[in-house]
Amino acid sequence: MEFQNVTKPQYDLVAVPESGGAKVFNDMVHSYLDLVQPNKFPSEILQKAIKKSEYDPKEILTYEVGFLVAVAIGLVFIILMILVGLFFPCCRCCGNCGGKMYQKQTKRINCKRRFLYVFLFVITLIILAGNICAFFSNNKITIAVKNTFNYYNDTVYVLENYIDSVPKQIDFIVKKSNIPIDKANNSVHDIGPILGGQIQNVVGKVANTTLDSVENVVYVLNATVIYMTAVNDSFNALQVEQQAISQNISDVRERIGKTVDKCRPDCTFSSDGLTMDANFSSIPDFSEPMKTVKDFLNSGIESTIAKARKTLQDIPGTVTNQTRKTASDIQDELLNIKQKINEMGSRISIDDSLQTVKKYFNTSNEFVDKNQQNVQRYDYYRWIVGICLCCIVLLVVVCNLFGLFCGPCGHREKVDPTERSCLSNSGGNFFMAGTGFSFLFAWLLMLVVGVLFIVGGNSYTLVCKPWSNKQLFTFLDTQVNLSETLNISNVNISSIYSDCQKDYSLWKTLNLKDKFNLDEYLNISQYTSDVKSTIEKTKIDITNIKFLSDSQKEKARNASNSGINELNFTHISQEMKKNITKTNLKSFTASLRTFADSVTNASIKEELRREADDLDAIQSSINTKLQPEIVKLNTSITNLKQISANLSESMNKALASTDNAQVFMDTKIADIVKNETNNFLDALLKYFQSYVDWAKLMITQNVGQCGPVAASFNVAQTVLCNYIVDSLNAFWFSLGWCTMFLIPSIILSVKLAKYYRRMKSSDVFEDPNDHLEMTSTSQQYLIPRVTAKA
The missing domain is CATH 1.20.140 (Butyryl-CoA Dehydrogenase, subunit A; domain 3)
Known part of the structure; x- marks a missing residue:
């Protein structure tokens, strides 16, 4: 006697992690964060913090020492950039720090100009690449936040359908008892x-x-x-x-x-x-x-x-x-057996545990529906701020690029520095404008990078990384008594996720054997003893x-x-x-x-x-x-x-x-x-034994195969970590990248600007074929006089 397998609902729940160039960039950010924070997951510190018990601040500082060092470097950068930004223009206005509009002419001046030009061009391209990554990452965060609600709704829909499918599968198994009963009835x-x-x-x-x-x-x-x-x-x-x-x-x-x-x-x-x-x-x-x-x-x-x-x-x-x-x-006894099996189906129901889970879904849905618009509005504000920050970097890049374009186009090597063209002078001014914008906004960029670094970096090290290596589940097991919540013994988040990854049934995943004695419920003798007694009393006399x-x-x-x-x-x-x-x-x-x-x-x-x-x-x-x-x-x-x-x-x-x-x-x-x-x-008993064996197999191996639960965890991890946290980390990393390269950009721009700007005074050329220009203080053409030797 063959039985149809329990129907397994089809679920389409997939969030694809980043791949290609984005994954390479994210891996680079992860490597940097792993270098900053090499310590293991701070489960003991978090336990004390959650329980609000006494804990030593030194433990937290020790754990966060990598981040503190990085933040300290950022603060030094901010302070120095502000101080340098204040003193540098003052010094230049006073004619110091290269502020004099005078350029000494040497034999290697062209070689130096070209050398500075190439290095500034490379630095500008590096800043532009980081700026593009910042633009891209900033947009990815918005897309991720928007899609998060869609993924959340899809995940909840799948999980609710999954939860609803379990009682249906139990009912399916119970209804299949009609097959052996009908077989036995026909045989009788x-x-x-x-x-x-x-x-x-x-x-x-x-x-x-x-x-x-x-x-x-x-x-x-x-x-x-x-x-x-x-x-x-x-x-x-x-x-x-x-x-x-x-x-x-x-x-x-x-x-x-x-x-x-x-x-x-x-x-x-x-x-x-x-x-x-x-x-x-x-x-x-x-x-x-x-x-x-x-x-x-x-x-x-x-x-x-x-x-x-x-x-x-x-x-x-x-x-x-x-x-x-x-x-x-x-036949009367078979009707009684059918009623007993139906009662068995209601006795092994886990609706109470499943309804408890659905209550959490309902609470979560209410919270999400209530805050979805606010989250999207605030993310829009964040996106605007991110665009502005990226545009600041882009402004410096544009100034540098205009300088790199205009300077060489208007520059002539034989032309006196005081007579340089307007186009060449504009190139030098663009370099100085880029330098000015760099001083004005570098500290702000570094401040934003520092804040996002603390948030995104710790999100990766405290949530995403331990989530990936399952340490987070182990920690949650110590904080959440899932057995008490579900009224089922010997279950925790780690075991559930591990079993659901293998698409095990709820019977095995939730250790329902400790709650329900399936052998007792499916004991064939309790259903067939009356049938057996009735047949054994039958008297048949053959002539x-x-x-x-x-x-x-x-x-x-x-x-x-x-x-x-x-x-x-x-x-x-x-x-x-x-x-x-x-x-x-x-x-x-x-x-x-x-x-x-x-x-x-x-x-x-x-x-x-x-x-x-x-x-x-x-x-x-x-x-x-x-x-x-x-x-x-x-x-x-x-x-x-x-x-x-x-x-x-x-x-x-x-x-x-x-x-x-x-x-x-x-x-x-x-x-x-x-x-x-x-x-x-x-033969009659084999019908029921066959059904009981099939029912045991279905209940213990097929009913409520919890692959969708593991898929939901995976989707949540992908959306939160791969889409949001990684995008956030990529954003601050890109901005930090750009900000750090503003330093060589400032230096090279200031040095290169003097090669293209129009000078107020000239220096003689060291080329013997060029004429020598006298200054007001020159002593070259004075009449020699006799002097007495001491």
């Missing part, structure tokens, strides 16, 4: 053909074999009688033909002798050989064996066999008639089968000992091998005709010819009448010998078989009925 309804058929098959193996052997003996005896009658009839017919032919031959022989005597002594012809050679006047007497066989055949043996077969065929009907009340009682009566057995023995297989047909066989006449009639007739032709007396010749014709008629009679009877007699004797050769042995075996079968029927029929009744009961 057809108890006559089924149980009676089983009894009939067992009894029939012995009875039919015996009856077949008796029928075969009866068939052989009937055939023997037929062949004996045929032998007797053939012999009688052969005797009549033999007497007629013998008389005719004798008459012809006398006439030939008289005719030949008429012509003596002129002619001589001998007819002494014209006599019968074969003699069929005697045959063995088998009238007594035939009478014995006929007595047995006429004893009503065929009626006895037919009655025995009918008794065998009536067994199913007999069982049907004798078990009507039993069948009705069993005993009689194979042969004592009189028939006696007549059968007489027929077996009648000697029919010992009849001697040797004499007849020898006679049938002889010629019919001593001389060959054809040859004799031919000789007689030759002799007649030699006789001169016409009347004698005519008589001899007539006598020859009479011999031809006798030969024709032998061929057409006597010879066929001989063949027929020979065939009948052969058949009789063959069929009666083993007749005595066959009859003795049949008698022994009937005796054994009769003893079997007289002594074993009650045991057969009892055994087959037990087999019928076992």
